[in-house]
Amino acid sequence: xxxxxxxxxxxxxxxxxxxxxxxxxxxxxxxxxxxxxxxxxxxxxxxxxxxxxxxxxxxxxxxxxxxxxxxxxxxxxxxxxxxxxxxxxxxxxxxxxxxxxxxxxxxxxxxxxxxxxxxxxxxxxxxxxxxxxxxxxxxxxxxxxxxxxxxxxxxxxxxxxxxxxxxxxxxxxxxxxxxxxxxxxxxxxxxxxxxxxxxxxxxxxxxxxxxxxxxxxxxxxxxxxxxxxxxxxxxxxxxxxxxxxxxxxxxxxxxxxxxxxxxxxxxxxxxxxxxx
Ligand SMILES: N[C@H](CCC[C@H](N)C(=O)O)C(=O)O
Numbered sequence: 001x002x003x004x005x006x007x008x009x010x011x012x013x014x015x016x017x018x019x020x021x022x023x024x025x026x027x028x029x030x031x032x033x034x035x036x037x038x039x040x041x042x043x044x045x046x047x048x049x050x051x052x053x054x055x056x057x058x059x060x061x062x063x064x065x066x067x068x069x070x071x072x073x074x075x076x077x078x079x080x081x082x083x084x085x086x087x088x089x090x091x092x093x094x095x096x097x098x099x100x101x102x103x104x105x106x107x108x109x110x111x112x113x114x115x116x117x118x119x120x121x122x123x124x125x126x127x128x129x130x131x132x133x134x135x136x137x138x139x140x141x142x143x144x145x146x147x148x149x150x151x152x153x154x155x156x157x158x159x160x161x162x163x164x165x166x167x168x169x170x171x172x173x174x175x176x177x178x179x180x181x182x183x184x185x186x187x188x189x190x191x192x193x194x195x196x197x198x199x200x201x202x203x204x205x206x207x208x209x210x211x212x213x214x215x216x217x218x219x220x221x222x223x224x225x226x227x228x229x230x231x232x233x234x235x236x237x238x239x240x241x242x243x244x245x246x247x248x249x250x251x252x253x254x255x256x257x258x259x260x261x262x263x264x265x266x267x268x269x270x271x272x273x274x275x276x
Contacts, residue, residue, distance in 0.1 A: 001025075003043070004084055005261040008076030010205025010234030011046050012261070015084050018050040019059070030068030035271040037066035042270045046200050047074060049081050051090065058091040060098035065199025073101035073144030075208020079113040080258045082106035087260070101144040114255040117212060118144055123249075125220055129172045131163065138167065139217040143252070145198070146178040147213035155184040155192050160203045164196020181210040185223045191215065192231045206232035208254050215240040216249050 001022050004015040014036055016022055026032045033048045047065050054060035061081050063074045078099070085091040086108040093108045102118040123141045129148075138148045148167050152158050160182055167173070167180040180196040193214045195207035215228040219242065227241045241253040 001266040003264055003266055005043060005045070005264065006080040006084065007259045007261055008079045008206060008208060009232055009236040009238060009256050009258075011074075011076035011207060012044075012205075013047050013049050013074075013077050013080050014043050014045045015049040015081060016051065017084075017088060017090070019053050019090075023050065029064065030070070032271055033064040034066070034068040036266065043264070043266070046197070046204050047077055049074075049077050049084075051081065051085065054098045057096040057098040057103050059085060059095075063099070065197070067199050067201060069199045071100070071145055071199060073099045073104075073118070073209065075115065075117065075144065075210075075212060075254050076206055076256075076258075077208075078104055078106065078115050078117075079208065079254065079256060082113045082115065083108050083111070083258050083260070099144070111257050111259065112255065113258055114253055115208075117209075117252045117254055120212070120216055120249050120252060122146075123216070123220060123247075125217070127172070129167065129170055131166050131170065136163075136167075139220065140173070140178065141213045141216060143209040143212040143216070145209050146173065146176060147181055147210050148173065148178050149181045149183055149214050149217040151218075152182050152184060155182060155194055158182050158194065160194045160196055164203065165201075168196055168198055168201075179207060179210050179213075181207065181214045183214045183218065185218055186231070187224075189224055189227065190229045190231070191218055191224060194233050203233065205234035206236060206238070208238065208256075211238045212240050212252060212254055216242060216252070219244055219249070220247070 195210040211230040
């Protein structure tokens with residue numbers, strides 16, 4: 001099974017062109033995904049992307065987190081799959097693809113990919129959430145997948161794992177759970193974000209939909225205007241463009257560089273029998 005390994009600003013993925021049933025031998029997809037996402041004993045990644053045929057767009061893709069959970073969308077994964085599709089001749093520089101979250105337009109310019117995301121929804125500002133022995137104020141929004149955004153003062157020394165897990169599993173966001181973003185606004189068009197990701201169950205080096213959620217939450221508070229440069233944990237910068245009209249956000253774009261790390265051939269021993 002041929003695959004690509006790609007990185008979207010440090011959020012890394014294993015991509016398969018599954019249009020011809022490359023993965024037909026896989027009987028349990030979540031178990032397969034968990035196995036190949038394990039670092040040191042297999043390929044290792046934050047998630048897996050399967051490109052499949054679509055009646056409604058150039059192609060469809062399914063996204064699986066490293067824990068095997070299939071979820072609606074992935075912003076950095078979307079940027080990677082757009083460049084993958086272009087490089088593989090599956091689509092041109094301008095394309096549209098189908099996700100569980102909806103149809104997304106993409107434009108590939110060299111190693112920079114710009115996505116037009118689905119309309120954000122369910123923005124709730126100033127939610128008071130009990131968190132261990134404290135109560136915190138967070139904003140929540142869905143940017144393809146669910147996110148909470150908390151504004152903090154000293155991001156570099158913030159315990160993202162502890163508070164990220166507490167928010168991820170908080171009753172307030174049950175049963176689906178959420179991704180948790182911790183943000184410091186650094187200027188009228190810039191902020192820094194660290195994200196604890198659902199389904200990776202750890203902090204990742206970047207989160208695309210989380211960066212968008214953070215930019216829109218800050219814009220809703222009147223603290224930033226479009227375009228917003230988001231510095232992620234890897235140190236790379238994602239650019240978020242949006243229109244804000246009477247509190248609603250439209251034409252939301254996520255832009256940034258993606259890297260092809262390598263192309264590979266997956267051996268069965270890299271996934272079969274890993275639980276033994
Ligand atoms: N972990 C997320 C999906 C991937 C989101 C992130 N990698 C991105 O770039 O948007 C979730 O389960 O909702």
